[in-house]
Amino acid sequence: MSLPLKTILYSLSGTPRTLDELARELASSPQALEGMLQTLYAGGYVQQAEQGQGACACNGCSLKSMCRNFGEETPPFHLLRLTTKGERYLSAR
Amino acid sequence: MTAPQPVQPLPMPPLNDTAACAATVERLRRNREPRALVVGNPNVGKTTLVNAVAGTNLKVGNWSGVTVEKREARLKRGEQTLHLIDLPGAYSLSPHTPEELISRTALLDEAADALLNVLDAGNLERNLYLTLQLLDFQIPLALVLNLVDEAEQKGVVVNTAVLSAELGVPVVATVGSKSQGTNAVLPTLLDQAQIGRRVEYSAAIEYAAGVLVAHMNKLSTLPPQAHRYLALSLLESDPSLRGRLAATGHAALLEAADTERDRLEAQGIDPLIDIAEARYARASAIAQLAIPDAESRLTLTEKLDRLALHPLLGIPIFLALVLLVFRLTFSVASPFVDLIAGPLQEVASGWAVGLLGSVPLLKDIVVGAIIPGVGTVLSFLPTLLVLYLAMSFLEDSGYMARAAFLADRLMRGLGLDGRAFIPLILGFGCNVPAVYATRTLERRSDRVLVSMILPFMSCSARLPVYVIFSAALFPHAGAWVVWSMYMLGMVVAFVFAWALRRTSLPPEGSGVLLELPPYRFPAWAVMWKHAFRRTASFAKRARTTVLATVAVVWVLLAIPMSSGYTFNQVPPAQSLFGRVSEAISPVFAPLGFGDWQATGALIPGFVAKEVVVGTLGQIYLQEQAAQVTSLGLIQGVQQAASATWEAVKTSVAALPTVVALPSLSADTTAVQKSPLATALSQAFTPASALSYLVFVLLYTPCVATIGAIQAEHGRRVAWVTVAYELGIAWVAAFMVYQVARLLLP
Known part of the structure; x- marks a missing residue:
């Protein structure tokens, strides 16, 4: 089921989320959302919240020594967050 | 002859004649x-x-x-x-x-x-x-x-x-x-093939696209069939397209596109979002028309989740899987544990006697402390490796995420923050990082409460104690005994949390959003990598914490407390360690293990729980260590190779017993055991062994965990934790002993 792109942007505002989290929150499927997120990504409205950066840094996490997401392997959970452009878009509406 | 005529060049179209091109x-x-x-x-x-x-x-x-x-x-x-x-x-x-x-x-x-x-x-x-x-x-x-x-x-x-x-x-x-x-x-x-029905965008977008298409119609440098696509992409401000048009001399077109974009934005329209939403809406409408009655057949993951996350069956399935893991661990690893703790230790001791015979004190430390102490702890590496492989399978297959989901539901039922399951599940590996993981909880009361119940979660350091006692006294129900210990730890933790919530800390549980990945068959290489890393971490502790502790215990066992004995020439019971242990032992008599050996092994267990088996090895095998004779290299290799082959055969033959029914009675068969298991089967009864295991499960966690609790929540919380856990362990072990001695022969 298609969702307005604005809904996705609202869901990502404030809190970075993974694709699965978004799908569950919006009662959609990851497959359906993936294309829309790519559109928003290509348009510069969302970005990957990379580990080690900003609020998503592993450095402050007490679990990092046991976490397979930290360091050596490709993180299985890709966090997405709004870009400044995405935030600006929402604040204008 | 006529003079040659100059060759006239053929008329060529001028290079800049775009129409001709x-x-x-x-x-x-x-x-x-x-x-x-x-x-x-x-x-x-x-x-x-x-x-x-x-x-x-x-x-x-x-x-x-x-x-x-x-x-x-x-x-x-x-x-x-x-x-x-x-x-x-x-x-x-x-x-x-x-x-x-x-x-x-x-x-x-x-x-x-x-x-x-x-x-x-x-x-x-x-x-x-x-x-x-x-x-x-x-x-x-x-x-x-x-x-x-x-x-x-x-x-x-x-x-x-x-x-x-x-x-x-x-x-x-x-x-x-x-x-x-x-x-x-x-x-x-x-x-x-034909030109189909295109998407109709909003009137403002269609107008702007029309303006740009009209602009492009005046140009012969852009393919006519792509004009509409190009116009829409320019309104979307596609950067790669803009770059290409700028490089090919289409600055005027770009300016026109910017003007149209500005005009749309002035109307509060974001062209990219509007165009994309129109396409998604149209795609959705077409899909709904073309698939009118999708019966949404369940995928394999959905089918499995119907069982794994079932409100009633979910928890029993989880418990059954954990039991299966322990049974697999026992069936496959036990022969190798016996191999290391028995024949391989004997070979290592024989070689040490041969090599260090000229340095008696060093020989005594190696043969009497390091090999039985550290060696006994290391003998559980196969158990841990198999356990970690099985746990990696559950994690990588996606099942552990479901277990976390079930635990989350339980947590909230007990009035705990839903996120508390993360440190509690981590506690099965090691309590120390689990205490630090309580930082993820928002309120201090939650962090303190979870830290206080965390030590009841059975960490991997306690597993060797369960395994050696199970092998000694419950060889046909070892997996059930270990499983029971893990379950008991969780039950005590939850009951304690429930009681605290109703006495001093009101519940304010919150939900947590969990990732439930699809099920998949894990890659062997990845599973092996995770299991090996965790097992190596255990081995590292054996050569640091455990080695240092057994060395101290050896010194304490070597100090005489009676006249007529000298250093390192004293029966264990007459040593400083033996005397102190004996003085404490009456406290444990009601629990069924009131002798100094069992009591003494609990004392260094404060340093690290796996040291309990190391110390038991030192105490019970010291007599054997004194009788070890020198062994030649070839003879030792032959002995080790032969025993290893036997262990492999036994391990393979034991696989079918993974699904065998348990028997809680004491062992009466002639199953081959490691020397320590044999010694323990003579020193304990099934009832006193169960009581001992319960006490090891519940009594004060290791100093590293206490240190972590003190660092996170202060000295008072740390001391309170030490005190109440000792009390709970004593009471629980007493109750288990009293019941077990009535039920077990």
């Missing part, structure tokens, strides 16, 4: 063989389809990105020749991957006569986004609905007639890998 291009186009571009999302079977249609052998893969450049197949139909150009997979024509850029460039530059759009029938809505972009090109289009077999397995049946009517282009259903329907692809593409 366009005429030449058109003439060449008319004369060339027709070309069709094959376009589609990644992994929809484009290359397989091309191979099936053209009889070629282009490389195919079952994952995205196999085709990373365009490739061409030439085929004939009667007298007609067609070039099929296989393009890399693209989710859209707003490129942000190299593959998408290649596809978009080909659409703009190849002057295709027709487009063949391949779609995944099981993922129609998503695939239609690209289709709707293709319809913005004024190029005849035909659709291939591929993978219809997989879609039907998922309960998705697409009505191709409706799809065709909605899009205004022909549609062929195929299964490319089985060449089903592929015969119809070429005739449809050559004879029926």
